Structure formats: C-alpha cells, structure tokens
Amino acid sequence: MRRIAVIGAGAWGTALAMAAARAGAEVVLQAREAELVDTINRSRENNIYLPGIHLDPAIRATQDMADAASCDAVLLVTPAQHLRTACRTLKPLLAPGTPVIICAKGIEIETGALMSEAAEAELGGQPLAVLSGPTFAAEVAKGLPTAVTLAITDEALGRRIVAAIGGRTFRPYLSDDLIGAQVGGAVKNVLAIACGVVHGRSLGDNARAALITRGLAEIARLGMTLGARPETLMGLSGLGDLTLTCSSLQSRNMSLGAALGQGRTLEQVLGERRSVAEGVFTARAVVKLAATKGVDMPLCQAVDALLNHGASLDSVIDGLMTRPFKHEML
Template sequence: MSSINVAVLGGGSWGTTVAHLCAHKAPTTLWARSEETVADINGSHRNLRYLPDHDLHPSLRATTDLAEALGTADLVVMGIPSHAFRETLREAVPHIRPWVPLVSLTKGLELDTGLRMTEVVHEELPGHPVGVLTGPNLAKEIMDGAATASVLSMQDDSVAQALQELFGGEAFRVYTNDDLIGCELGGVFKNVVAIASGMADGMGTGDNTRAALITRGLAEITRIGVAYGGSPMTFAGLAGMGDLIATCISPQSRNRTVGQKLGEGMAIDAIITEMNQVAEGVKSCRAVQAMAREAGVESPITDQVVAVCHEGASAQEVYQRLLHRASRPELHGIADR
C-alpha cells in the first residue's frame, strides 16, 4: 500500500478521519480551504475545529493547494458537502491524472439536479472508477479507536478490493458491496429519517416511538431506494439499517440534533446558524421527496420533514399527521417490488 498516494479533499470531521486512517498505510495529503485548519494539522497534528481532542497520524500532511494535493495522487477521496461538491471537483479536475479512482464520503444529493455524488463525478470526470465509503461511521468514535464497520461500494470489484485493504484497520472493518446505487442512496435517505427521529426525542416521546420511526423510516428508505435500482438487501445492511440506527440515536449526529432542536420548538434558521457543520438532511429532504414522487412511492416521513424544515410546520403538527395516517400492511410498497 505504501506505493499509493492518497489525496483527501475536505477538512471536516469525516474527511479528516478518513485521511487519518489512510495515513496509517499510505502517504496521504488532506486538502482544505481553511488556512487555519491546514496550519493546525501540519503544526499540532490536530483538526482543532472539528476534532480538537484527537491526535492525527503524524505523517498526515495538509495543504490549501489543490495542485499540491492532487498532482501525484493515485486515489482521490471526496469529503466535500453536497452543495460544494461539483464546484470543488471542477477545480480539482485539471490536477487529477487519468483513470485515478475517486471515492465519495458525501451523504447528500445535488440540489439542482437531484444527482448522487457519483453521478456528478461521472459528469465531470467520465471514465474514472468511482465509488462510495459509507455506513454507521461517527468520526469521533472512530478516532477513539472504537470498533466500526463500513461499506465500500465501487463498480470495479478489483479496485474495491484493493481499496478495502487501504481503508481497513484493526478496529475499522470495511466490507465491499457492488450495489453502488443502494449504498449511496442509503447514506442520503437516512439523514432525513434522523431529523424525524430527533424531533420525536425533542418532544419527549419514548423509546417505542423512536423504534417505530426508525423501523418505518427503514421501510420508506427501502421503498424509494428499490424504485431507483437499489437492492432491498443493501438497505438491510450497514449502508442502510446500520447507518440509519447510528444517525437516529447518536448525540453526535448532526441531523438528529437538528430534529431534536426542532422538536424542542427552535426555528430551523436559528438551528442552522448556530451549527458548526452541515446537516445534509435539511438540504436533501426536498430532493428525496421529489425522487419519491417521481417514482410514485409513498414517503410520509420525508414529507413531514420537508414540512417542518421548509414549509413552516411545527414538529407537533407533523407528529399528529403521522399518527393519523391510515394503517397499511407493514410491507406495503416493498413486498410487491
């Protein structure tokens, strides 16, 4: 692995964590726009903004220069939020050598087009192998050395197997899955359900409510994902159920935190203003709703998250709407696909 040079674009908590993991096995350079973040990583081996209590691998280097980060890269890892993904990729394209694989860490959709991030890569860098690294991956726990499982999905199985070894570590277990669509959509959809789960927590409902929301959220995720070509088994795995559970129950989850504050009565604009990081579900919920409607799939949880985040409804209002929905067979919309 030492012959592979890795470039990680994005200095947030997850991009920094993946760069730290890669640095254990390969020369790794992290690119960030923030000169302060770059100086912290190079000077103190810490990302003081996002991971202030965790030491980074001493060989990890950081730069604000895309050409420096990408010029010799044999692998490019994109840890860029969805709203800036295409713009950053376009800036990077002139510096990426032919056929270099790209792996996305981003769990969101492009708002204007509804495209997945791997589809954006295909448009901007046609011909390059592309994939996603996804799953129940809370950055701080990984940095603490807690046992974690993740999924690497790529269309090229030989590339996936090579990168599986690079990303994996003693406590970071990486599985492969050839269902790129399902793996990527699972990471997008779970953020929306996590907002709903957080709202229930913020209103003081109990574990029964949380369990019901997570389970019905998984059914909704599966319905939409299968309609777009994903495998139902993928949504029962780490990229679906695993990621959903972690995002819905963890205090570290940005999307759950947004939902909790909404449930407590805080306005969405005030929540976004005070947050240090991006909650992808707030931006992507409308795109997910549009996908469901395009496919003719029911998405009651997504609909109510959109209502709270973008249409002025309160958490209490949408909670009552969900409670008063007509009952259906549990596998409605799934078993018949």
C-alpha cells in the same frame, strides 16, 4: 496506493485521514481555510471540526487541490451540495485512472442526482467508488471498531482501495451496488432529524423504534425504485447507518431534530454550528426525487414540511398520527 488524498477537512474527512494513516498511507488532507491548514500542520489537531484528536504525523494538510490530485487515490469528503463543484476543480488535475472514492452522503437538490451520478457527469471515465456506513467521525479518528461499505464495480480495484485504507479497526466490506450504498446514507439523515424530534419532544422509545422501522421501509421503496438491491439496504450502508444515526445525539442530524423538538427554530440551531447537517438539504431533495418516481415517503415529507415549508411541529406530528391505517408491507 501509498499516497491518499482526502478532499475536505471537516470532521469526517479528518477521521478518514486518520484511518488511512493508520493503514500505512501518506495522507494529503485538503482544506479550504489557510488558518486550518496551518493549525493542522503546526499543532497536529483539527481544532475547528475535530478538536481533541492528535493527528498522525503521516497526515499533511494543504490548500492546494493539485497537490491532493497528484495522489494515488482521492477520497471526496465535501458537503453533498458542493461535490459537483469539487469534481469540476479536480477534473483537469487528475491523472487518468486515479480512483475517486465518494464519501459524501446526500442527493443534489437541483438535479435529484445521487453523488455518484453528479461525479460521473463531471469526471467522465474516472473510476468511482462509494464509501458509506454507520460512522461517527470521532470514533473512527480514535481508532474504535468501525465497519463500512465500499461499493465499486471493479472488484480488483476495490480490493486495492480496501488494502490502502482498511485496518484492524476500520473494516471496509466490498459491494458492487453503488445505488444501494448511497440511498440509505442519504435518506437516513432526514430520518435522523425526525428521530431527534421524537427525542426532543419526549415522545418515547416506542415512537423512535416505529419511526426507524417505517423509515427503513421508505429507504427500501426509493432504493429499489432506483435500482438498489434489497440486501444492500439491509446492510451496513442501509440499516446499519440508519440505526446508528437515529440512536445517538452524536449525530448532527438527530441533535438538530432534538433541538427542534424542544421548541428551537432551525435558524437558531444552524446559526450556532459550523458543521453541516446534511439532512436539512437532503429532505428537500429526496422529497422532490420521490415525487418524480411516484414513491410514497410520508416521514421524509413531514421533515421537509417542517424544515422548508413553514409547517408547525404540532401539525406535522398530527398529520403522521392521523394517516389511514394500512398493511405493513405497503
């Protein structure tokens, strides 16, 4: 695996391209925008999504999906709600056996599918893996120490992927629990919005700690209902990712929640951003999925009500604070 493709030249895709280049790979970074491709190749910087980071000479940007699909492995780093469309485009271009590593975190709104389920439906028998964990793109791009989960059922192939993209400061840990690796990464974005509201509303560190802990319980309930293993949810792609995303305004989702907590509207915040805060979409998707599975997720329901159903911030907070007392383990 000497040639690695990254589909999606946002901040996370660009950071993963840097990690793969540091590991010795030749990297093809696919972007939709011709101007961005030209800028990356000419100035060695993604000035739109990851400014200030000088890109490795081993990274070459392209608009051509076929160019990317010809590589030895493909990292799929599109926004979650566009992953299925990207897979449809890739399908006729991929050689049989080319592994596709899903790096998007979310749940499809229309179908309730996890990213691996959407990819499997479109790519058929192509080998699939999931890369997830506590990561801020800028820190990965700078080469700061980072550990992630690589979930794949074929351990031998997983070890080849780890060798291709892993290095001294980018440390993938193998797992075979694809469901568990995805549930935490998706739901934590919704909970990060809630933690941002706590920050923006100055509700205190006690409230944030309580929200993270009770949020982890929601992740565990949904994950285990879908077939995840408890130890995965306590690992890098579960507790690790939740802790990071709910503890820093570097998180797009937490910073969005903070703005809402300060009284700004969702439309105002989104209108100022080019990057995607996946929790906005996942809130609706996870609440729908939880309802079909009979899983109680009051924190996610509160975020969904705030974002998608016109609920006021005061009513959402009041609704959570006046819920009946119950046993912690329920």
